[in-house]
Amino acid sequence: MERNTTVIIVVMLIVGLGIGGGIGYYAAPAKVVEKPGETVTVTVEVQPLDGKTVRIGDIQSTDVGLETETPFVESILGPDINAIAAKLGYDVTFEFLVDSAASQAAIHLEKVQSFKAMDIGLVIGGRWSSQAQAALSYVNENNMLLFSPSSTSPILAIADDNLYRMCPDDTVQAPAIAEMLWSWGIKAIIVIQRGDAWADGIYNILEKEYPARGGVIAERIRYAAEVTEFSSYLQTAEEKAQALVAEYGAEHVAIEIISFSEAVTMVTQAKDYPTIYSLMWFGSDGTSMTQQFVDDAPEESSHLKIFSTLAAPAASPKYTALYDRYYALVSQPFGYYTACTYDIATTLLTGVLETQSTDPSDIIPLIHDITFNQWGASGWTRLNEAGDRYASNYDIWGYGEGPDGEVTFVKYGLYDGTTGKVTWYSTGVTTGGEETAGVTPPGQG
Secondary structure: OOOOOOOOOOOOOOOOOOOOOOOOOEEOOOEEEEEOOEEEEEOOEEOOOOOOEEEEEEEEOOOOOHHHHHHHHHHHHHHHHHHHHHHOOOOOEEEEEEEEOOOOHHHHHHHHHHHHHOOOOEEEOOOOHHHHHHHHHHHHHOOOEEEEOOOOOHHHOOOOOOEEEOOOOHHHHHHHHHHHHHHOOOOEEEEEEEOOHHHHHHHHHHHHHHHHOOOEEEEEEEEOOOOOOOHHHHHHHHHHHHHHHHHHOHHHEEEEEEOOOOHHHHHHHHHHOHHHHOOEEEOOHHHOOOHHHHHHOHHHHHHHOOEEEEEOOOOOHHHHHHHHHHHHHHOOOOOHHHHHHHHHHHHHHHHHHHHOOOOHHHHHHHHHHHHHOOEEOOEEOOEOOOOEEOOOOEEEEEEEEOOOOOEEEEEEEEEEOOOOEEEEEEEEEEOOOOEEEOOOOOOOO
8 A cells, every 4th residue: 555645844934023034044854753654754954153153343442441431331231132032032141241442443453353353243343433543444354243332533434345324424514513613703713633544534624614614723732642642732722812812703613522531631621721721612522521521620621611513303202211221320321322232232132033043144244223213222223235223313411510519521512413503502411301400601691
């Protein structure tokens, strides 16, 4: 008698995370069960990463950054990411290895190379554009994915490379700075800037945007990134400022600094130069909401204000909840770039689980789809063709006294990316949401 054979294929359905389901799943060897009169073959799909730990590199730009990044990763980011994976039914653990570039581009490259030697190809880093630029060729040539939460230089807006940025580049920020200056009634500025890719990128656009509004860049003072003593640069600025004040009037002259935390030393030394210390100071995202200004130079920072642009996160319950947790943890505000770090982590989570791979060449093709479909802590995470965040509004942060009289971060205004206009707040708002003294530009009172 002829034997009847029935083959039954059982496939586990894997639910995708928004862009399609279960890429990269492998079939286990078929298990054959023989019974009288039939043979049943059962094929079960398994997840290649089941029971494994996925390691992701996380490089802070400075050693100071470790003070907040380490507790953030240990108490918020890591637990949240692993909780999401578990809720989705994956037996995968994500581990973030936090390190520091010690303020140096060359050290950042070394850290990237060290992660590669550890077979880690997914890295959150390049937080300074100079650091991202130094590592760019290496990550491209060695199949790595470098995802930055805060690099903004337009020089790095390159399509089809392995550097992605969760923040807008300075083709948006520089016009915001120009409009901030002009809306305050500033007719002439002295620019003091770092000599690196990030600051050069801002300046190269600012030198077109500000004069287009009628302003004059009277002096450009460029210092090496490793400089820690600014007396000679400040003396040059002092002499130029004296001439500009005589020509335009003090209320129409300002200092524009394009710097990072080294500017804390700069503003402390500026007290010895009466002309520039009497002027308004403006900055950029590099001087916005920097704790060292409050800790090490509160008097000088409050006096100079240092109005600085910073991309504004979209208001949402998600952002507010994370803000509250972060502030309770480190007693500092949950800033835009920290929110972007969180969103990078969720993007990588989705990419890894969707592909069931840690290979950047598998994950990179999905990045644009993942970010397009994600509303993160910082808002809609959609990226442009260069792999950078689409434009956003910019808050104008500075330093001033809060309701309790202590120097803190104060939001003084907003640049609307849609209208291209700045609104200054007559009542400022601290990071804790308390109202405090705001500002009124000259001639608008």
